Amino acid sequence: MICPGCSCLCDDVHIKEGKVFNACRRGEGIFSKYKENRAVARVDGREVDADTAIEKAVEILKDSKNPAIYGLDTTVVEAQKLAIDVAEKLNGYIDDNSSFCLGELVEAVLKGEVPTATLDDVRDNAYVLVYWGTNPYHSLSRHMSKYTYYPRGKKRPRGYDEDRFLVVVDVRKSETAVLAKKNAKFIRVDDDAELVDSFIKVIDGRAAKYAKEAGMVINEMKKADFNVIFGGLGLKYGLKDLNKFKEMVKKLNEVAKVYFIPAGFHGNMRGFNETLFERVGYVNRYSFRDGRSDEEFSFTELLKNEKIDTALIIGTDPVYSLPFEVSSKLGKIKTIVVDPRMSFTARIADVVIPSAVSGLEAGGTMVRSDGIRVKLEPLEEREVNDVYILSRIKEGL
Amino acid sequence: MMRFSKFLKVEAEIIVARHALVMDETKSKAEPVIFLHPEFARKSGVKEGDVVEVEASGRVVKLRAKISERAPENGGLIPNGIYASYLTNFDSFKRFRASIEVSEGEPTGVEELLGKIKN
Numbered sequence: 001m002i003c004p005g006c007s008c009l010c011d012d013v014h015i016k017e018g019k020v021f022n023a024c025r026r027g028e029g030i031f032s033k034y035k036e037n038r039a040v041a042r043v044d045g046r047e048v049d050a051d052t053a054i055e056k057a058v059e060i061l062k063d064s065k066n067p068a069i070y071g072l073d074t075t076v077v078e079a080q081k082l083a084i085d086v087a088e089k090l091n092g093y094i095d096d097n098s099s100f101c102l103g104e105l106v107e108a109v110l111k112g113e114v115p116t117a118t119l120d121d122v123r124d125n126a127y128v129l130v131y132w133g134t135n136p137y138h139s140l141s142r143h144m145s146k147y148t149y150y151p152r153g154k155k156r157p158r159g160y161d162e163d164r165f166l167v168v169v170d171v172r173k174s175e176t177a178v179l180a181k182k183n184a185k186f187i188r189v190d191d192d193a194e195l196v197d198s199f200i201k202v203i204d205g206r207a208a209k210y211a212k213e214a215g216m217v218i219n220e221m222k223k224a225d226f227n228v229i230f231g232g233l234g235l236k237y238g239l240k241d242l243n244k245f246k247e248m249v250k251k252l253n254e255v256a257k258v259y260f261i262p263a264g265f266h267g268n269m270r271g272f273n274e275t276l277f278e279r280v281g282y283v284n285r286y287s288f289r290d291g292r293s294d295e296e297f298s299f300t301e302l303l304k305n306e307k308i309d310t311a312l313i314i315g316t317d318p319v320y321s322l323p324f325e326v327s328s329k330l331g332k333i334k335t336i337v338v339d340p341r342m343s344f345t346a347r348i349a350d351v352v353i354p355s356a357v358s359g360l361e362a363g364g365t366m367v368r369s370d371g372i373r374v375k376l377e378p379l380e381e382r383e384v385n386d387v388y389i390l391s392r393i394k395e396g397l
Numbered sequence: 398m399m400r401f402s403k404f405l406k407v408e409a410e411i412i413v414a415r416h417a418l419v420m421d422e423t424k425s426k427a428e429p430v431i432f433l434h435p436e437f438a439r440k441s442g443v444k445e446g447d448v449v450e451v452e453a454s455g456r457v458v459k460l461r462a463k464i465s466e467r468a469p470e471n472g473g474l475i476p477n478g479i480y481a482s483y484l485t486n487f488d489s490f491k492r493f494r495a496s497i498e499v500s501e502g503e504p505t506g507v508e509e510l511l512g513k514i515k516n
Contacts, residue, residue, distance in 0.1 A: 005422075024417070025417050025418070026417050026420060026422060029420075029421075029422035029423075030422050033422055033423050036423040036425065037423040037424060037425035100487065100490070135414060135415070137417075138414065138415045138416050138417040138418075139414075139415040139417075141417060171412065171469060171492065172412055172467065172468065172469040172470070172474070173466070173467065174414075174467055175467055178467075233491060234414075234491060237490055237491040237492065238491075238492075264415070300487065317424060319479065319482075319511065319514060320424070320427070320478055320479050320482065321477065321478070321482060322482055323482055323485050323486045323487060323490070324454075324456065324482060324483045324484075324486075324510075324513070324514075325454075325486050326487075327482065327514055328513065328514050330514060331514045331515050339424075341423060341424040341425075342424070342425070343424040344424065344427075344479060344507065344511060347511060348511060348514055348515050
């Protein structure tokens with residue numbers, strides 16, 4: 001089975017006699033507890049049946065002057081396409097978590113601004129593995145064991161002992177940084193931009209703050225024809241300007257072969273980015289009314305600036321994950337939540353529509369962090385799933 | 398006996414990061430916890446299990462302190478989630494300054510934070 005828990009989309013999970021095998025701690029929790037804390041259909045705090053909740057959602061959306069659709073990173077591509085249809089029909093906004101997560105880096109990959117590779121290629125070929133601003137120990141628990149550091153690959157038969165060189169860049173000594181002992185380097189940074197600048201300057205033969213560290217990593221990269229940088233949220237928020245980072249990757253490729261893969265996001269965030277990109281040419285924060293994407297159309301900015309009166313929130317929990325100055329505005333607008341769980345946001349929503357857990361109770365397609373498309377194999381089929389709900393909403397409009 | 402550290406308010410660097418050991422895939426609860434670096438905790442008079450008041454952006458939550466060498470040396474780590482979200486903003490989403498002091502009573506409950514959003 002495919003685990004939909006994170007963007008690794010591990011394909012070797014199986015369940016036997018009620019026990020979950022091969023999953024990480026998080027994946028195990030998803031499979032063993034998927035029947036817990038299930039959402040209950042509600043309208044204004046009153047329990048109703050799912051059809052009544054869907055009808056109420058349609059009514060609210062029809063009455064809305066400025067609606068936004070948000071979330072979608074834990075659902076399947078087929079539901080994401082329908083959500084885009086609904087946003088278009090409403091002439092409204094659509095956005096996902098990637099606008100404050102790694103969307104900009106995924107966009108760089110989709111536009112070919114940085115060279116990229118698949119995780120399978122990494123397993124077989126990669127020598128230097130740079131984890132920059134990400135701690136896969138907690139965020140992508142099987143990333144290193146399944147795809148990168150530990151496995152033995154075609155061109156890397158001796159595994160991490162001799163055939164990999166691990167680099168960890170972080171502001172603290174994370175669990176991943178602790179692994180950086182033999183054939184490895186931990187670079188503790190206070191300002192990520194200074195390290196980016198150091199790589200560029202070292203290649204140009206100039207002095208730099210992290211010249212010693214950057215020089216060492218570049219020398220290791222020169223030993224192989226395949227190296228990779230995994231960038232996480234620490235990288236995004238550590239840099240004010242990602243263009244410098246893209247410039248650094250290009251510069252590194254003048255002296256060695258270096259690929260980039262974004263690391264650390266929801267199961268199908270890249271699926272949403274690709275789906276919207278194919279449809280309108282942008283990966284997120286899109287306004288159908290304006291026919292373009294812009295920072296001001298990100299869900300967080302729309303909420304903060306009180307530009308929307310209704311939010312249709314699908315498979316995400318902004319009350320849990322967004323800063324209070326943003327999430328507190330949800331209490332002032334109409335909120336419709338589509339979620340398998342009684343999430344924190346569902347607890348304050350005007351309408352709750354219970355759905356199926358994608359991957360466990362509904363099939364479909366998800367896209368791994370490296371762009372590989374994966375078909376989900378659900379344990380059971382639940383009729384009221386995201387595709388059904390969004391189809392009903394689309395028809396109702 | 399009254400502890401001196403009760404009156405000690407210290408500045409801390411807070412990192413917000415995913416923490417698989419306190420995540421709840423059922424979305425039913427959130428653990429009110431802050432991981433403090435052992436050296437920082439010692440200097441600040443915080444012991445494992447203490448309830449500490451964490452203040453940032455003019456907002457305050459009470460969290461249970463745990464000691465971890467994986468926290469930043471001059472502060473602590475708060476896992477991604479409703480408590481970190483309550484304290485942070487997008488200008489300092491994953492890393493911010495806060496003040497910390499030992500407190501009394503129980504950690505802040507989720508319902509209290511949800512109540513602030515509803516109102």
